[in-house]
Amino acid sequence: MQSMITAQDITRELQTLGNKKKAAGLQRFFQTQPGGYGEGDLFIGVSVPTQRKLAGRVYRQVSPGEIARLLGSEIHESRLTGVFILVLQFEKAKGEEQARELVNVYLDNLEGINNWDLVDSSAYKILGPWLIDKDKSMLYSMARSKNMWVQRIAVTGCLYFIRNHQFDDILRLSEMLLDHPHDLIHKAVGWMLREVGKRNYQVEYGFLKKHYRQMPRTMLRYAIEQFDDEVRKGFLQGTIV
Numbered sequence: 372m373q374s375m376i377t378a379q380d381i382t383r384e385l386q387t388l389g390n391k392k393k394a395a396g397l398q399r400f401f402q403t404q405p406g407g408y409g410e411g412d413l414f415i416g417v418s419v420p421t422q423r424k425l426a427g428r429v430y431r432q433v434s435p436g437e438i439a440r441l442l443g444s445e446i447h448e449s450r451l452t453g454v455f456i457l458v459l460q461f462e463k464a465k466g467e468e469q470a471r472e473l474v475n476v477y478l479d480n481l482e483g484i485n486n487w488d489l490v491d492s493s494a495y496k497i498l499g500p501w502l503i504d505k506d507k508s509m510l511y512s513m514a515r516s517k518n519m520w521v522q523r524i525a526v527t528g529c530l531y532f533i534r535n536h537q538f539d540d541i542l543r544l545s546e547m548l549l550d551h552p553h554d555l556i557h558k559a560v561g562w563m564l565r566e567v568g569k570r571n572y573q574v575e576y577g578f579l580k581k582h583y584r585q586m587p588r589t590m591l592r593y594a595i596e597q598f599d600d601e602v603r604k605g606f607l608q609g610t611i612v
Contacts, residue, residue: 561593
């Protein structure tokens, strides 16, 4: 029987893998300076592939309680490794009860899912699969949150629905967030709309035709990225009617 591994064990190993120069670059990239979207976050400089490798090696030996401790860490890489472990456990969950426990670990620790890499590595892999055949009112409550990361979780969680050709929820959420002030929500919504278009061009086109004049420019640019040049120019120049 394998011995259990604690959050402290994982963080200690991550610290041995850290690189101060890389950490400084990551802190700039993720805008941890005062006023930045990642203000106050702490990086130790461990690459994502290294974190994924560690998570893949240990995930069977980490309890849900220890995952929660990782998600509560002040160290970004500990939280992200915790996300990777949680995703792996959820994908391997044996039955509804175990899956529910892991979803609850995620939802109870959203405070630690507080940057776009953490959100985008988890929402569509945990919340999306869990909710696809369930009531989705939770997503609308999340979209109304004052926490931008919780809002982004609601949006990017829909990627799983989109990949299963369920578009209604992302279209409603997108409509709710058209006037959002932050570009990280603009980018997420635009990305999801683009994913809709990959599967059903007419659905995305119809939504954009109705709303594109109200959309923030970044959201629109992300949404139309894969359109033909003529159509893309039409949206950007406001000539689509």
